[in-house]
Amino acid sequence: MPKKIKLGILGGGGDSLIGVLHRVAAHINDNYEIVGAVFSPELQESIDFAKEIDIPTNRIYKDFDTLIEEELKLSEDERIQVCSVQTPNFLHFPMAKKLLDNGFHVICEKPMTMNYAEAKELEAAHQKSGKVFALTHTYTGYPMVRQMREMIKAGALGRIHKVDARYYQGWINPIIHDKEKRSSVWRLDPTKAGISSCMGDIGVHAFNLLEYTTGLQVKSLLCDFNYLYEDNQMDVDGTVLVRMDAHVKGVIRSSQVATGEENGLAIAIYGEKGAFRWEQERPNFLYKMSDTEPTQIYKPGHAYNSALSLAGTKLPPGHPEGIFDSMANIYLGAAKAIRGEKYNDGEFPTMTDGVRGMNFIESTVASHKKGNVWITLD
């Protein structure tokens, strides 16, 4: 029988978006319970946040080292089993390493480390530890990405010969075009943000999807960055020529100045027998193409999907998984009302909606049964 895994959280407090994402994800399949955390560098802030999200405060620690120290004093039964690392980038490596060294499993935000040397060091620590290490390349969790991978593995495309992935965003525009802002923001300071902005933050997702879906590895690459301004030191745009196996060539395109793009992650894989196209902003639609047959649109939850894909779908076909959030919004509105807080008209359907609905249904039946006549609703 499953029992909830004891989860510790590092970072992700306050208004952190990544914090919300991790907490919700941890809840969704009833597998985790948060038992300890360092949400913020200030203890009081961490405690306040724990109260805000209504979890016990007794294992909210003042810092990461204390968390390790104190948790190790607890019995294995009580102790945090896995920590989710959501801190600023430069802390990923030291925290992940210390966690693994002390026998904790790790779920880690990307980038995993600040550079390749740290990555190799962490890899060694991981191997020694025998613990689970999961990196949150979130996009590999989409049911149709998984379907792509499984069908490619099963030979649906034949030998692959061309790959094309992109991740285009436009959010850095208001910063990069302003001399003041681009010289002061930490994101564009290599000493704070690492060696790469655009490629490190988003290009790497496109790279990851290529390797995840094809099962092939990028063997070599050639890259051209765009810094846009002479005084800017970090790439905000880049194109990478890649070679996977012999005669499997392709391109990774990445940009933070692709004006108007939001999370424009997309991938196309072309093989001898067929091809796939998929876009992150319409994640439920996977296009399988052929030179001789009509293009097919695969969607989640259908029996024709692979086991791996189906395991990632919780609802019947045609419900965008975002329906969870839609329902959550209604629960949120109800919560405000229950607490007697102010809420807006329209935040949740009320008794009136229910009464209207029954009035409607009965009227349709009456109209039909009486020979398609007009019925007046109350």
Place this chain on the structure above:
Amino acid sequence: MPKKIKLGILGGGGDSLIGVLHRVAAHINDNYEIVGAVFSPELQESIDFAKEIDIPTNRIYKDFDTLIEEELKLSEDERIQVCSVQTPNFLHFPMAKKLLDNGFHVICEKPMTMNYAEAKELEAAHQKSGKVFALTHTYTGYPMVRQMREMIKAGALGRIHKVDARYYQGWINPIIHDKEKRSSVWRLDPTKAGISSCMGDIGVHAFNLLEYTTGLQVKSLLCDFNYLYEDNQMDVDGTVLVRMDAHVKGVIRSSQVATGEENGLAIAIYGEKGAFRWEQERPNFLYKMSDTEPTQIYKPGHAYNSALSLAGTKLPPGHPEGIFDSMANIYLGAAKAIRGEKYNDGEFPTMTDGVRGMNFIESTVASHKKGNVWITLD
């Protein structure tokens, strides 16, 4: 400071899809904690299910009446505040009524009742109770549906003169075309399922969206059903002519035999100055049309949206809210690994992905800095 609301669950155990949806939704904004339940008519099944989703079993009751009785013995501080009713349709009314009569708030699945008379009776009970009653017309929770409502209220379309909503599904096809199945399934038995199949189950959502978004009421209607077979007693398809205010006419189309359709809920609202189109299967794209200007595509999370819409968005623009589920799938894979259970390759990104990613990023920087030369990855 918010404190989690004490939530009771009626129904929704086992493989119930609606159960998953409600539990996840209740978790998402950290507002509810499940403290009591009758998940199933069999006590042992309810208890087993409670263990499966790892919640305390001490307030799992043998039946609904016992739940009411026992909870009322608890102090107000401890007692269930709100019950979520997810039982079969015919139980919605008696449960909701008794809950309200005994001072509980109610979150209720639709259809609210079996008929209009019950609905009116429940409405009276609700008014007397002074409690919150939320009906889960889920689709009104979508940020872009809310945006539509707010913009219409603010006059963006001018006077409305034409409405068109549909909810098309095809799932009943394998049942309805099989004489054996259509005569035995409870769904098509009016004594068990109520007076209407297609209109009661899904057409009412289209009706609800029309009233929700326009702020107008359907005044009268004329309906034609299709039963498809002489021996079938329940509508599986229907079209409804509607009249809202004078000269505001339109149509509601609903079908369970629209082959290949999944959850094809869509709405179009036309007014003097503009129009809206929205589809449930691409919920993040709201089209605002005009006779003279380019069509505009509204998306969630942007500053140009209304407060009501923004309140329903938890992530920056371009992330389909389904990203929660994608991340949840990765947490699920990690949970399996942590518990030492069997999992498939590809269920979560590993250390290897992290190492490859850093190798990639450093290589792109090296390639660019050396003058766009080829770099071999390890």
Place this chain on the structure above:
Amino acid sequence: MPKKIKLGILGGGGDSLIGVLHRVAAHINDNYEIVGAVFSPELQESIDFAKEIDIPTNRIYKDFDTLIEEELKLSEDERIQVCSVQTPNFLHFPMAKKLLDNGFHVICEKPMTMNYAEAKELEAAHQKSGKVFALTHTYTGYPMVRQMREMIKAGALGRIHKVDARYYQGWINPIIHDKEKRSSVWRLDPTKAGISSCMGDIGVHAFNLLEYTTGLQVKSLLCDFNYLYEDNQMDVDGTVLVRMDAHVKGVIRSSQVATGEENGLAIAIYGEKGAFRWEQERPNFLYKMSDTEPTQIYKPGHAYNSALSLAGTKLPPGHPEGIFDSMANIYLGAAKAIRGEKYNDGEFPTMTDGVRGMNFIESTVASHKKGNVWITLD
């Protein structure tokens, strides 16, 4: 060996849009040559127009009756074989009838007549004549509409049970909402425009597509119009419940006040085994749906299409047939230049574009061959 058919034109002069459409269509497959015409009620205007489009003026007649009289004097070899009727609606019937009665073939714009009685009378005349009568329900000429028809005929959908067609436009908005305009425009005057505006002009296309693609006939209907204003006498919006064969029900929706819609003709046909969806504004994409298989996208020109569909495609897959018009625009620009008329920069690609193109191609080869180095273009 084919020889061009001698074509006469009635109406369609000056700025007539329908005139352009018919002339271009007549040219496209090299089958027709215009030998005579009454383009306009004024002889001089007709002659001027003939000169403008550069056709001989010797058989431009002062009126329709003269055309008939004079053409009958010519030998059969020289005589107009077919007349294309593009005059105002009320002239369709008398002209078509007289043409048939005098042994001419007829290509006729819709509406064919002003009312059903005339239609029956014309039908009798047609049967007696033994001549060809073609009505330009243009949309049946699309390759994917024809593909739909052929696949349905071949049983691809099994027994059909649900149909849904619409034609939504918004162009009448600026007229209908203006009291002055709506009371003065001929379009909304039943004595001039016939008994129906919206249904007669566009709803009938949706009706025609339903019958054309399914091979079934509408047996009965129930209709509700919207006139929007008390002082308006013509329908500008309407919904029609239809019944084709027993248990084949559906809906035709039609509007001229669907704000922002342009030529929103669309059709969906649902059957036991599958379904089709098609939209006029994206005419090259035909969606075939199923409850159990991925949706398929059929496109023109592929070997998998029917003979009837392929006969209507002149180019390889992936070229929207609008490519003709794109090429025509370039010929138009060149024509202006050749004649020494004023033209805008960008109206046709020039020598410079050709030189740049070759410079580009050679540079790409050089870059690749030299080991992927940068090459500067001239």
Place this chain on the structure above:
Amino acid sequence: MPKKIKLGILGGGGDSLIGVLHRVAAHINDNYEIVGAVFSPELQESIDFAKEIDIPTNRIYKDFDTLIEEELKLSEDERIQVCSVQTPNFLHFPMAKKLLDNGFHVICEKPMTMNYAEAKELEAAHQKSGKVFALTHTYTGYPMVRQMREMIKAGALGRIHKVDARYYQGWINPIIHDKEKRSSVWRLDPTKAGISSCMGDIGVHAFNLLEYTTGLQVKSLLCDFNYLYEDNQMDVDGTVLVRMDAHVKGVIRSSQVATGEENGLAIAIYGEKGAFRWEQERPNFLYKMSDTEPTQIYKPGHAYNSALSLAGTKLPPGHPEGIFDSMANIYLGAAKAIRGEKYNDGEFPTMTDGVRGMNFIESTVASHKKGNVWITLD
């Protein structure tokens, strides 16, 4: 008053697709009349083809040189003014040059020449001639491509900083993966087809669109080709890094092995203030994006478009220009019937359709007027 331009055709006979495209385009705006031609290397074939398309045979010549010689003997009034060169690639240069040298205007298919040296030579000949030279980069004729250009010129995007264009096809797959075929087809023989297959044939269109729309020039490039097999000598896929002005970087992607792609030409232009996206297979939809405003969809024929764009649109908004071809298909069916040739049911709408249509329209009016009752059609 316009007078048709005398057009000569070189090549384009028999089943040539490009021949159809040019002839139709020349007809569409009533500007050209074909007066002479060498359709094929065999005189009899040329004459037969002239008869097939029903043009006079007296100026069908045995070869190109004879055409020049004979036409020069005619008075300027009668003489061919412009020749359309549709011959195999290697003939473009010598024909275009001789035409210009002898005082003819030229409309020339691409590639303009076999290499850059020829291109420069032709450019010199052109300058000397003072004649019009139009290269048929067809895609620049689309109304929305022209709209893009004009809006960029007017500053709608601000300073451009990123460009991305692609042209993906899959048609060469069945050839390239077959050792026999790839070694024997002329397309992959550099001595016959020129120095580049993929980049020369289609990549250059992407390049041309970038320069056409932005008004900028590609200053330098770096390219990587894929030949896929060791024994293949011609590129079938390639990616090009480009630099336009300083800090304006981008990528051109081109492939003939992008399985399932048809004519996947697409372009994205990103600037400080906005961006454009456009795809050739949906040519009527131009997306204008912004970081802060809803994306806008521009469509042809609207008053908000530029003069250059509107000049390329012949019909009201919402009619894909492919409507010409749809109508042409109906004229084709009627032509078969008029000639007494065999035609399929469904090739053109008949009297029956007209009668049905009037029956439908009258029935809708009757149903509405009688209070929305059912009316049976005949």
